[in-house]
């Protein structure tokens with residue numbers, strides 16, 4: 005790629021009117037994506053956005069690339085088939101907490117396990133928006149919604165934890181309002197070969213307003229967010245005076261200065277699976293800050309790469325032109341005159 | 342050769358090999374089939390497997406069988422009542438004896454009639470001892486297990502492995518009875534067990550033992566000769582429906598220069614399609630074992646979206662799961678081939694048995710107005726042409742196509758003239774190459790003749806566009822909720838499928854062009870209907886048979902054809918699904934002949950019903 009992008013943000017904007025509710029967090033995610041893409045590709049025809057059903061899944065209509073708005077929960081299946089047919093494409097999957105982790109949970113875990121080279125953007129608003137406000141598999145227990153008037157009795161998933169459990173090779177988390185960070189995560193996902201999973205906390209201002217306000221309000225957020233940097237100690241707080249300390253195998257939050265120095269704080273290592281698991285466990289906990297950034301990233305051969313290798317191997321010494329005749333005439337044959 | 346046994350020429354023979362799942366009956370049947378094919382007989386086979394993988398040895402549930410009908414004439418069915426029943430244990434005898442022709446030959450492995458096995462099969466007394474069989478059948482109680490044990494003395498194999506060769510002993514007896522050579526089987530054994538010379542040796546000895554037993558035991562009074570059939574000239578092979586289907590798919594992609602991506606989930610009896618194609622990577626075939634049925638069709642559709650030909654296969658319950666994706670393929674107008682190898686239903690039903698009961702599911706089983714072409718294969722070999730046609734139409738009309746076959750077709754086999762793919766028509770994938778305007782690409786602009794939209798695949802500059810499951814605006818493909826547009830799109834999608842009928846060849850009529858009775862069939866009842874029609878015609882009755890390949894859309898000349906017969910008989914292995922469609926479409930009073938017993942219809946049943954109707 006040349007230094008100066010060939011394409012502009014406007015090249016990625018389609019002519020379709022955007023239909024999200026005013027104030028929805030999806031707008032920010034769309035804008036950051038359109039802004040980032042000129043930096044990561046020169047060929048928008050090689051980019052495909054695939055989605056399921058839900059508010060977030062309208063996303064492909066607004067990107068002036070190839071796009072496929074499929075059916076509820078099934079986007080990973082279409083994306084996998086597409087990538088198999090043409091591994092050269094840059095395939096992006098946009099899904100939500102209902103689409104990706106309720107109706108489509110099975111496809112999601114298998115996509116992550118196979119490590120198909122696809123970038124997943126999970127818009128997690130912890131609610132069903134398009135169907136007008138039922139609790140989702142990431143909604144907190146006790147949530148009062150149209151379908152749970154006495155509060156939800158379900159225990160929620162932590163998507164990053166589930167992704168790691170499904171053997172994801174890249175797991176990151178960001179927030180709709182963290183514009184620069186969101187852009188950075190999109191770029192990281194793009195450069196990772198294999199399935200990249202980004203969970204994006206997204207505010208649904210109609211049905212679940214403020215679900216992440218403690219992570220986005222100017223006054224509180226720095227006390228709550230653990231901004232991850234590979235090779236850097238896990239410190240947080242407005243004064244940067246708190247950190248994660250490992251007491252044996254148990255992490256705990258400590259004050260830096262008195263009893264603990266910066267050298268006592270755990271240093272983030274994206275390739276360390278145990279650190280990834282620990283960070284995923286911090287999600288929505290009372291005790292720990294909310295980690296944002298790349299929790300885990302370790303490349304391994306992707307499904308499409310392995311498939312291409314097998315195809316090459318199988319075709320090494322075959323004369324394809326003769327193939328069909330040879331197959332048709334295989335085994336015992338006889339002539340009737 | 343024994344001097345005692347006389348040689349008698351017969352035209353038609355049906356043999357059924359039956360035994361425990363572990364007795365190797367499919368292998369014996371398969372080898373007898375191959376040898377008969379090489380000898381130039383026409384033939385048709387019907388394997389029948391138990392649903393349980395490892396039912397207890399000797400139990401009724403564990404009985405597996407293989408029937409072959411072979412002849413010096415042209416035949417169309419795997420036969421009804423066998424002339425010979427090979428029963429390797431009491432359970433096999435119990436399950437199959439009722440089908441044996443009275444006076445037929447009963448060949449039994451005497452050693453398997455132990456107290457334990459008799460009890461498992463529910464026999465109070467040993468039928469080989471109590472005289473209950475001799476009066477009705479020509480019985481041959483042969484101590485096969487003991488014979489192979491003696492024959493294999495000195496071979497370094499466990500007694501268990503030696504005992505397993507008794508299926509070859511039974512096969513040897515049959516080869517002697519029907520005067521067939523042993524060499525093709527010996528060659529095959531040598532190839533199959535190349536690295537295990539002891540196994541080859543044991544099996545060859547068992548085969549010879551059976552053959553020699555026939556020759557010397559003097560218990561058989563007659564040997565039979567079934568001469569070569571007068572088949573159409575050409576180069577033949579034996580083929581089953583699974584292989585024919587896969588070859589048809591491969592031919593279609595070679596003729597269209599497309600790549601083939603097959604995605605499926607394991608299910609009986611469709612899995613063998615996945616297995617076969619998985620071995621064809623050297624021909625550029627990509628296969629994907631999906632996490633479930635939905636993912637199977639999703640990945641296939643995703644591959645089609647990407648410019649490969651996506652194909653998925655399943656059976657009724659799996660097709661039910663794929664339903665929502667069929668609708669998406671209909672509205673996004675992408676090519677896709679969905680193969681339904683029908684089995685007994687509803688629900689899990691009879692997984693290893695055959696049925697034609699998914700016709701309504703294929704034609705109507707989707708939400709909304711979602712018309713989809715449906716094509717059905719008539720014989721195992723016909724699966725080749727059906728699969729090719731399904732692919733061709735899917736690409737030409739940019740539509741999902743459902744191909745129906747069934748358990749009998751994919752597992753059954755017949756001699757087949759090897760087609761020359763060079764003589765099959767090429768067809769063009771016709772990818773849109775560029776956008777010639779300065780405007781946005783219009784994904785729902787159509788070919789005027791077919792009404793197909795363009796296949797504009799990701800990666801092509803200037804064609805960036807969005808598709809999806811929400812109603813499309815005509816031409817632009819933009820999301821659109823307008824009521825008039827919706828109605829128009831519903832009509833366009835229906836008309837596009839109907840347009841396929843414009844290029845269907847004239848419907849073939851076998852028999853009288855006008856007359857008393859038309860036997861109208863679809864799918865695998867073809868063979869039985871044709872055989873029945875042949876015999877009715879021989880009796881001088883004014884009948885005909887028409888086999889329908891395209892069920893949706895129906896051929897345009899069918900209406901006129903139906904009007905040329907006084908009565909219409911529709912045999913189906915369901916409760917009358919196609920009959921309902923024909924009655925609704927043409928307002929004709931078609932009469933049904935319906936059996937749902939998990940097995941093919943018999944020609945004699947059709948003959949009897951036809952006569953009853955004609956004489957009414």
Ligand code: SF4
Pocket residue numbers: 023024025027028029030059060129133134207208209210211
């Ligand atoms: S319902 Fe919520 S998530 Fe959906 S568009 Fe409106 S604000 Fe956004």
